[in-house]
Amino acid sequence: MLSKNQLRQVKLLEQKKHRQQSGLFVAEGPKVVGDLLRCGFKPQTVFATAAYENPFGIDCIEVTPDELRKLSFLQHPQYVLATFCMPKTSEVTEPRGLCLALDGVQDPGNLGTIIRIADWFGIDTIYCSQDTADAWNPKVVQATMGSIARVNIIYTKLTDLLGQTSLPVYGTLLDGEDLYSKNLAEEGIIVMGNEGNGISAEVRQLVTEKLFIPCYRKGDTAESLNVAIATAITCAEFRRRK
């Protein structure tokens, strides 16, 4: 049985302010909830319908499908919705291996997809500028399909980070060199920019290796690639060379 207060507490977590105050975020469905539990995230409250298999044997508050629909942020709720404690704001670690840095990515779906791509390509850390969408937004968490449990997300001032690193800083820019003919190091930071404006002027100055994804459409049209698609193509090429 779901109380009004429980419903309200969950719904408040749509807002960043309330996530920060409570230190909690929402995850839904057996896949995402399961990945978080498997990776050691601590659940606070778990709401589940009778049909949830509960493979980890966690304590659940049983709710009806109708109550789950009220709690859920999804069009099609999936058996379970849980609030989890956000990981402690980690200190900004020195970049190692291959990392991503996101400079103002705004769309929650794009951010979630990029976290999923990072996971697939074995990229452990994503540095985000302060004006990048919040990774603990329910839409982002769902779009990661559980990958948020395996990738460290660190919000920081990118100019400080990139100004201090000794690693090469890659960025896709219009005046870059063909991704497929350029030397790519095994370690480095790949910067991806905002959906409309690309990489900001200050961050662009810190890009040491400019890349360009070649377009194969002939003609004078101005196509572009979605930022998540560009991230995937770039990460795939770094890993292919390895």
Next chain:
Amino acid sequence: MLSKNQLRQVKLLEQKKHRQQSGLFVAEGPKVVGDLLRCGFKPQTVFATAAYENPFGIDCIEVTPDELRKLSFLQHPQYVLATFCMPKTSEVTEPRGLCLALDGVQDPGNLGTIIRIADWFGIDTIYCSQDTADAWNPKVVQATMGSIARVNIIYTKLTDLLGQTSLPVYGTLLDGEDLYSKNLAEEGIIVMGNEGNGISAEVRQLVTEKLFIPCYRKGDTAESLNVAIATAITCAEFRRRK
């Protein structure tokens, strides 16, 4: 000044049934509307605010920003919304060069992104199974960012198409060979499957070249890639080899 009937006619075009009856679809914003006009699509009715620059000098019905908001399918309407005539249902042409075939892609955002990827990689034709989302849905049209003007979309029975072609049929499957070590022809059909279930059993039997995008995350977790991301990585590798 916008009439009630005009508003109603536009809103009906959210439904496939009404798009098919009227032969019309909706496009919004200077970029998408501009790309369609440039490629010879015929506008039926164009609604625009006074701020629209109208670079093609087409006849517009002037509406207020408030009226445009009522007409629009977007969260942030952009100066212009137009209805266009759908291209005549083209006969199913013999596949040539590099093509895509979509087997039950359901999400309008994924379909739109895939059309945009095809455009970038110079792929002229996408064959869609009848249960793939409708490309003239306003959400798909917007997600293509204008690319729908440059890519032919043909709905057909994929088993007939793939059963008759002499081109290699590529599909990403769990038991496929590493995309990066397999021979890839310059001509062929790349099949991408449904978001949840992948390529259907009947179509899978017609795949002659099985591919697998390698995962670089170590461990026993079951990650996956979004279908649009998998399409981008596969198309990029075909074009890189060319």
